[in-house]
Amino acid sequence: MNNIELLKKEHENIQRMLDVVHKASLDVLQNDKIDVDDLKKMVAFIRRYADKTHHGKEEKYLFKAMVKDLGGPAEKVIQGGMLIEHDLGRLYVSDLDEALDSFKEDPSVENKLAILVAAGSYEHLLRRHIQKENETVFTFGEKHLPEKSMERIEEQSQAFEADVENAAEREYQLQVLKELEEKYL
Structure with a gap:
């Protein structure tokens, strides 16, 4: 599985959490x-898997190489x-985390609304974001990045995936995802 395929597979896992x-x-x-x-576990998954692992890579x-090697059009899309x-x-995730803390101290309707607004905002943003990356950004990168850049991205991604701590965190978060799916879906 190459880097782009891996990123798309991670998108599938993130979409599962969005569900x-x-x-x-x-x-x-x-x-x-x-x-x-449970909602705090969702926040942790988003921060550790969706953001640190996936967005980090x-x-x-990928984005760093696209801006460096492709210039103008890539820079506009990426930055x-x-x-x-x-x-x-x-x-939105920070807002959700704060809303959960507020609700825990004061289970008011207003704090409940804050949870819903933050969660819904994040879900809506990420679903659209994933679609843009899968259909446009990744395709643009694959078509236009020089082979040498794609090889470097591949090496960097493989090193990240092989790191023991990164692998352990990834597996833990995917287990949390599975447990939450069993409970909510």
């Missing part, structure tokens, strides 16, 4: 009792689009 977040949000809407611990390897959306996603 869990969606279902958990429906539970928040319909019930007075909210499992804050995109930003450090004016993808990186801004990564940061916006981080903001």
Whole structure:
């Protein structure tokens, strides 16, 4: 599996978590009792798997090479689009984490709404973001990056994947995803 295929596979896992977040949000809407611990696990998955692992590889390897080697058009798409959306996603996750803390201290309707707004904002952003990357950004990179750059990205990605700590974290988060899917889907 090459780097682009791996990134797309990670997108599938992130979308699986978005399905869990969606279902958990429906539970928040319909019930007075909210499992804050489960929602915190979702936040941790997003931060550790979607952001640190997946977005980290995109930003450090693929996007960096695209901006360096392809210039103008890639720079606009990456810096004016993808990186801004990564940061916006981080903001929504931070908002969700804070809303969960607030709800835990004060289970008010207002804090419940804050959970729903943050979770829904993140879900909507990421679904659109993934579609753009899969259909446009990755295709553009594959078609236009020099072979030498693609080989370097591949080497960097393989080294990241082979790192013992990264592999352990990835496997742990995928296990959490599976457990949450069993509970919510």
